[in-house]
Amino acid sequence: MNQDLITIGKKAQNAANKLALMDTATKNKALIQLADDLIKNKDTVIDANQQDLANATTMPAKFTDRLMVNAQRIEDMANGLRSIADLNDPTAQIDKGWITKDGLQILQRRVPLGVIGIIFEARPNVTVDATGLTFKSGNAVILRGGKEALQTNTALVKILRESLQKQELPVNAVQLITDTSHAVADEMMKLTDYIDVLIPRGGRNLIQRVVTTATVPVIETGAGNCHIYIDKDADLTMATDITVNAKVQRPSVCNAAEKLLIHRDVAAKFLPTIAQALIDHGVQLRGDTDARKLVPAIRPATDEDWATEYNDLIMTVKIVDSLDDAINHINHYSTHHSEAIITNDITRGRYFQQAINSACVYVNASTRFTDGGEFGFGAEIGISTQKLHARGPMGLQQLTTIKYEITGNGQVRK
Structure with missing residues (x-):
């Protein structure tokens, strides 16, 4: 095993x-400071991103859009951190409690x-969103981004780590594999x-490679047909x-x-329009x-x-x-991400929602709303298309598990 990885x-x-x-x-105070330090050092991030963009000469335009970082996108990253600070801390809550017949308080x-690993492609915003969400939920994160965004991710993680160090907080809450x-x-x-x-963020090929290769438990995310x-x-x-x-x-x-x-009954009227x-929009x-x-x-x-x-x-x-x-x-070809029905018959809309086997099913709304920020989660670590543990946009709650704390006064089992 790679000794550098073991050290990390x-x-x-x-x-x-x-x-x-x-x-x-x-945690909330730290997140606000992380956001402020990100804005303060935005020129450093933009300069690093320009290096990545200059190297991305063979990357299709649809991917350079994801890679590109400007002042507005850095502002959005910082606002994401501030939004996370405003959210309830799931680790501060007790889900439920009860007394057993033996008098045990549970x-x-x-x-x-614990430790969350994220393997992702050319989307630098993942670096900041993941750091904010894992930090607020009490987890450490190990990031491994794509080579296309290496300079940008390196600059972002350096700023985040220096901010944590300045606040005398665990600097290794976020680490980047370079x-x-x-x-x-x-x-x-x-x-x-x-x-x-392990959470993969990227295209179908990356996700499937992680799912088939990993021995670490994987939350499958992302691919959206x-x-x-x-x-x-x-x-x-x-x-x-x-x-x-x-x-x-x-x-x-x-x-x-x-x-x-x-639907065939309206296709002749609707489809041409x-x-x-x-x-007209270039599609x-x-x-x-x-x-x-038609x-x-x-x-x-x-x-x-x-x-x-x-x-x-x-x-x-x-x-x-x-x-x-x-x-x-849809159920045959979908990646189980997001689907929508447009209808004025709410009964048919509800039937569609019940019958479709996807994480997010809309009636009379755009699939573009499948997003942690739009759902009120502050940001997201990814969009899970599987059924176990987490499904749909994953925010703070989905980055936690449960523990049973049992208190007695001398009970032994008979």
């Missing part, structure tokens, strides 16, 4: 032990997970003696506005809609035979298209015969 793991465990005992007021208390090789990432995935849970279904009872204006927003507002993120399904609105449309008959500008869809997360201005269109046909198609 030991330092993280030591920091986690101290963080678990830290009171809420101290308390179910919320406690940190070796971006696959070999080191694979070793990190097997650091079971030191990392309690998200669908919008326009029902026969939908309002055309609402359907158009939501579809355009879900696809266009920020196409490179995991909660952007990739597929559009339309919605398609033109999407095309390339692909579709099945029925969709192409809008000749739509390109033929392949079998691969239905399962593809584009992260780009591309959308695939399908005409369906019924609500159940839409549900069956």
